[in-house]
Amino acid sequence: MKAHRGKIVSNAEFRRLWLDNTISAKEIGQRLDISLSAVSWRARSRGLPPRKKGLAMRAHRRITAEALRPLWVCGVNLAGLAEHFGVKEEAITKAARRLGMPPRSVTRWNSITLEQYRAQQLADRMAEEARKTRLQMQFAEMVDGKDGRADRMGRAA
Secondary structure (H helix, E strand, O other): OOOOOOOOOOHHHHHHHHHOOOOOHHHHHHHHOOOHHHHHHHHHHOOOOOOOOOOOOOHHHOOOHHHHHHHHHHOEOHHHHHHHHOOOHHHHHHHHHHOOOOOOOOOOOOOEOHHHHHHHHHHHHHHHHHHHHHHHHHHHHHOOOOOOOEOOOOOEO
């Protein structure tokens, strides 16, 4: 019986996959139907340079200070941050250091989940909309008449 060797691809195609930082080595292995170690072995045997380690260089998953800061400051736990950005927890801490986020003393007792953060953001937006509506209603009650004037008692003239 012949050993399973996965899909056969040209050197150029494998090189293109290997040097494409938008896909992981694990995903390359899945595409070629081989193990992660076989992907590494094929790269070494073709003389390809090692891949960058750390944060995945996916443009749509790149963590920015603007995206991380509000979640970080509010105390969202690492698991929630990792879920939100689609990366591992270690990538969140590395990104926080790289982006100069302030140190925080978040524990399991004083942190919040991603769902709690989203609920709080929704509540804040709803409260702001309610405040605006109340102001509009107060203004509308003061100017009620057809000509836009009101008498001393606030009734339409």
